[in-house]
Amino acid sequence: MSLAQETRKRRTFAIISHPDAGKTTLTEKLLLFSGAIHIAGSVKARKASRHATSDWMEIEKQRGISVASSVMQMLYRDHVINLLDTPGHKDFSEDTYRVLTAVDSALMVIDAANGVEAQTKRLIEVCRQRDTPIITFVNKMDREGRDPISLLDEIEAELGMPCVPMTWPVGQGKAFGGIVNLRQRNMRLFAAGADKRSDDDEIVPLERRDELHARFGHDWELAEGNMELLAEAAPAFDLEAFLAAKQTPVFFGSAVNNFGVQEVLDALADLAPSPRPRLSTRKDGGTVEIAPEREGFSGVVFKVQANMDPSHRDRIAFLRVCSGKYTPGMKLKVQRSGKELRPTSVVTFLSQRREAVEEAYAGDIIGFTTHGGVQLGDTITEGESLQYTGLPFFAPELFQTVELANPMKSKQLQAGLMQLGEEGAIQVFRPEVGGSMLLGAVGQLQFEVVQHRLKAEYGVDIRLMPCRFVGARWVTCDDEAAMRKFTAEAASKLALDAADTLAYMMTSPYDLRLTQERHPKVVFHPLREHSGLALQTS
Structure with a gap:
């Protein structure tokens, strides 16, 4: 098979969402439906021996959250599907942003009760900047939630693009009856059960609407009215518009009950883009x-x-x-x-x-x-x-200094911090003029995870102490003399990161403004690529 043919078979996507929207559960079920695994781990039952396949780190099993992205490959209908499950928690957003540079599309999971939440909005912005096509899955339809029409309106407003429903729910919460496949013109009837497969579901053609009306009554009438409204108001699905990130297909279901997952998996195979230039x-x-x-x-x-x-x-x-x-x-x-x-x-x-x-x-x-x-x-x-191009590092906003409980473990600490810094779990800064190592983070939970991992993986107990710094900016300067003057004057506030890129550690926003005024030829960057080339200046 030629390179072009092999490439066209590939689908590489990330699952993105706010914490607790059901992202990791959906990841499990996609693996289950593709045949990659045969028993899905229960994300909720943390006391059980099974855990979500994509949550492998010990701290993830203890807390029931994803703190590192996971990579999984599966075969489905002659396609090679590469799935990246990302951390939902905002404190680990840097890992998620970097993962989004490695994918060709995204699967956005929305909680039917909560709609588009804060962390999802940030991830949408990253996808929008990169014109990444987004497939939307509205999860937890078996629980009481928002009206599906109002959810679509909110998703459209946040994405800045039209929604095209591919399935539509009949009822929700305790009255959830199933989903109508708008393209195949049939209804998959809902049955609860985490271990069932989609081929166990009962499917009724829409020609038998009288039977569906008799079975679901008012909920069917409401769904039918909404579907007629959408047929007139919503745009038709346009593959080119979706691939250009100007339209999102929307699916409804309940991942924990394996319901609506089959339609999403088929959409990834049929609609999601193959690798792009x-x-x-x-x-x-x-x-x-x-x-x-x-x-x-x-x-x-x-x-x-x-x-x-x-x-x-x-x-x-x-x-x-x-x-x-x-x-x-x-x-x-x-x-x-x-x-x-x-x-x-x-x-x-x-x-x-x-x-x-x-x-x-x-x-x-x-x-x-x-x-x-x-x-x-x-x-x-x-x-x-x-x-x-395009792998981002953001200037941390929280800093703490590291103190060893046992000074004899300094070598293990150096090795652990170097490796954790290189993997991006935390940003590690070495002061140019002596002093303790500095840890920089986007969110507080990053500190806790690093402290846990240093003890569990490197046998190092550390104390994290308050720090006078409140931000960092990477510095560059085309004028050697101006750079020498700056480094001499600011020596006590300079540090090197894991990539040996020089950074200015600031004690307040005023401190940064004053330093910029004193050294106008020095450029202060809040964002850098791995090579030290800045993407953005402040």
């Missing part, structure tokens, strides 16, 4: 579009995860294949450093279960063991000089 910078500063079917392997590292297998203390680099074909034994090159890379143990994932890769094509997510030398955002090729 990606932008790379050239040596002259311009950009070039790299087609996925282009000869010559290339990919970008969008995630580094330490200790997925605690017994081996391993570090896995997750790479999105952007072009060409990967085969075992390839000689590769890390473009940032120019160093040769011969990755061993290259695998695909079903959460922490791994399978050796025989071949991988554009759109696939592969992982390989790294012992250093690979960072988030690195472009890896067979030799061609490329640098894929």
Whole structure:
């Protein structure tokens, strides 16, 4: 099969939502319906021995939340589907933003009772900036929730694009009767049960509307009236508009009951885009579009995860294949450093279960063991000089200093913080002029997770202490003399991050404004790419 044919079979998407909308549950059920797993873990029953397949970290099992993105691959109807389950909690939004750079579409999960919530709005904005197509799934229809028409209005307003219902609910909460497939003109009748499959459901053609009316009464009349209204008011589904992120198909269901999941899985296979061209910078500063079917392997590292297998203390680099074909034994090159890379143990994932890769094509997510030398955002090729763009690092807003409970563990602490910093779990800053290591985070929960992981994975007990800094800005300057003057004057507030990029640590917004006025030739960046190239200035 040609590169183009293999590429067209790929579907790579992320599941995004606010916490508790049912994202991880839906991930489980998509794996179940594709045949990738045979028993779904119960996300709620934390005392049971089973946990969600995508939640593999010990702290995730204890708290019942996702704190790291997970990668899973499955085969469905001759398609290779790469699914990335992202953390819903806002404190881990950086991980989610980086994952969204590695996918071609997104599956947005909405809680029927709560509508579009705060974290979902932030993720929608990232998708909108990248013109990422979005499929919408309204979950928990078996619970009391909002009116479906008002939900559609809210989704349209937040997305800034029309909604096109592909299924429609009949009743909700205790009166939830099922969903009408608007394209196939039939109704799938609801039956509760977490272990049932869609082929167990009763399906009634809409020609038998009298039977449906007799069975569901007022709820059927209301649904029928809404469907007639939508047929006149809502636009028809337009594949080109969806792929251009100008329209979202909407599905309804109950993931915990395996209901409505089949329609979503079919939509991912039938509608979601195959891998698209990606932008790379050239040596002259311009950009070039790299087609996925282009000869010559290339990919970008969008995630580094330490200790997925605690017994081996391993570090896995997750790479999105952007072009060409990967085969075992390839000689590769890390473009940032120019160093040769011969990755061993290259695998695909079903959460922490791994399978050796025989071949991988554009759109696939592969992982390989790294012992250093690979960072988030690195472009890896067979030799061609490329640098894929767009992997963001945001300036942290919360800071704490690290104190060791046992000073004899300083080496373990250095190793742990270096690895956790490189994987993006936390931002680690080393002061230029002595002092304790600084941890920078977007949210408080990041500190707790890092403290837990240092103890569980590295055997290091730490205390986190208050810090005088309230923000950071990465600094660049084209004038060497001006940069020397700045670094001499601001030495006590300068630190290097995990990528050895210089940052100014500020004690207040006023402090930053004053420093900018004193050093007008220095540029202060609130956002950087992995290479130190700024995406945005303040």
